[in-house]
Amino acid sequence: MRLKKCQPVAIDAADPFKNDVLDRKANVEILTQFITSYEQSIVLCIDAGWGQGKTTFIKMWQQYLKKLDIPTIYFNAWESDYTDDALIALIGEIGLAIDNLSGENKSKAKGLFSTLKNKIGYLAKDASLKEWLPIVATIGSLISGGRIKADKIAEFTANLGASLAKDQIEKYEKSKQVLFEFKQELSRLAECYCGNDDKKPLVIFIDELDRCRPNFAIEVLEKAKHLFNVDNIIFVLATDKTQLGHSIRAVYGQGLDVNGYLRRFIDFDYLLPSPVRSDFIVSLSKQLGLDKYLINRITFFAGPLGIILQNLISLYNLTLREQEALCNILNIAVRTRSYFLEDNRVLVLFLLSILKLKFPDLYKSLNKYNKSNFISNVLENINSHYPDNTDNTDNIDNIDNIDNDTYYLKFLEFLECMLLSVIRPASQFSYEETVDDYVRKYNFNDVKKQKLIDSFDMVKGFEITIQELLLIKDTIEISSSFTLNWAV
CATH class of the missing domain: 3.40.50 (Rossmann fold)
Incomplete structure (x- = not known):
């Protein structure tokens, strides 16, 4: 549970590329x-x-x-x-x-x-x-x-x-x-x-x-x-x-x-070529001990954390510096508020942290008086970052393994369903009705609709409230106020 900070990449005198995770x-x-x-x-x-x-x-x-x-x-x-x-x-x-x-x-x-x-x-x-x-x-x-x-x-x-x-x-x-x-x-x-x-x-x-x-x-x-x-x-x-x-x-x-x-x-x-699908964020998460810690926290979502992180940073085009900032936020957040950041809340922490880094205006708009607009805008943002042809995993760009891609898409669909549950709680709306409305709004096909229904089955019991979203935002603000040494 002790905090670590990112260290500069060590340049080995005998082998300068020993720690070269970017293939330079x-x-x-x-x-x-x-x-x-x-x-x-x-x-x-x-x-x-x-x-x-x-x-x-x-x-x-x-x-x-x-x-x-x-x-x-x-x-x-x-x-x-x-x-x-x-x-x-x-x-x-x-x-x-x-x-x-x-x-x-x-x-x-x-x-x-x-x-x-x-x-x-x-x-x-x-x-x-x-x-x-x-x-x-x-x-x-x-x-x-x-x-x-x-x-x-x-x-x-x-x-x-x-x-x-x-x-x-x-x-x-x-x-x-x-x-x-x-x-x-x-x-x-x-x-x-x-x-x-x-x-x-x-x-x-x-x-x-x-x-x-x-x-x-x-x-x-x-x-x-x-x-x-x-x-x-x-x-x-x-x-x-x-x-x-x-x-x-x-x-x-x-x-x-x-x-x-x-x-x-x-x-x-x-x-200098931009790193694509690099192992940098995986290396950082291991350096900080986040890999084992987060896997133990995400008990119900059986997906490889490294693949999810790699694809998220690829989707949102996070620079190396932004990847490190993301790891810094996660590092401090999960260790100082571990009692709160269980299961689905950690996944939402991922998403909100990325929004803070890449879409600060959208992130700042989250407040208790702007719940519906915020969720709608975030869902729009998620959909705009989906790769083309997501219904056919053989044709998705930059995806090397269909099984890994399945985890990654399920992660995004799971996030969508959790966010929908904020404005359409299960106690008031059936998830079939919620999915139908969402599918009509974005003109999704039947394959996508079925994937969302499957994800809602996983979300049951893990819904999130606006109060919890605000608490996660507060956690990010506390974490991001600590500036650690850059590794790049």
Whole structure:
């Protein structure tokens, strides 16, 4: 009965894919072959939505590259978002990685890194501000006792105009030279990480870019492309391009062509495949001890819990992050209110928790004054998520086993009947009458009608009331107020 929390996916040093329940190994192997076949520097974007496991993916990939003796650096952009300059943050992360080197390469890398730091002063974004400080100080000296010496200021600014023009030209020429030298030194530094093996690039992973402040995210892209575009370095961005696009528009305006803008910085996109029918939620339920606990609670519904969970998350398209949130809710709910969550109430807990995650407005509409509308809308929602051709189990998409599919469909039909019992209690209506009305409303065929009748036979004695629905909602609210560490 003790609570557990979801742990981050463990990346085994000897076998990076030991705990890979999403079958990402093939994706990593393909991408590794891709990046090692390029001689030039490239920027590769691993594009996936929120909660689809980007961080775990690139950390598995990073460990896989380490096993191949390909040097890597992991840079969490969001954790460095507090800095004012992305260049400083990137160079700092490269400097920290020097400690992982040894022998002559380490000694050489330290010397090159020291040279890089000296050149950063010319490239950092506050350098121009420092040059203006003496000018501001001089103008300030021409203001005495609150009186402005207009003639002196006019003479100063006239001379300043010519001086600044000359200075800006010289500064431009100097910055170009410094940038050239910076890239040369950076390329040599990358060679130290690679052990002078020109077939092994330094791979820099940049994570959580879509969570950064818009200005910082843009600056990271600019620095990665313009300053780090040197031999021996490959950048891999793990980001949600849709969310990153929102950040870019926040800076440059809603009319900006984001895809066109990003093409300036990103050479290749790789859309991380969404996990389909994965074992992730089954793995989480075992990690938390929910599998045995829930099976013991659901005594009358003889169906494999793992198959039911897999199909529910597939139907409702739950992301990995949402699957974990669902397990967190179930984990806390069944252990803190175990006296209440027996049999049918646990099944309703599944449904309401999913509604909270995917359809929050529908979930919030549940109250004692809105009973009929809420049930009607939820039934509509359930029916909209049924696969096509549910009457012929041989033709249902993404179903590998007819017996497993039967459990899964029975589960949904059972939920429908329980919800119907909220607004049409058995003490007032016969279940045949309730089914007839429901079948007419949705124009179901006779096969579906018979399945509902069979499910109502199971529901007898397990009806649920609006008060119990509200109590389950209250349980979900208590459970979801506890935020646990994400596993993905």
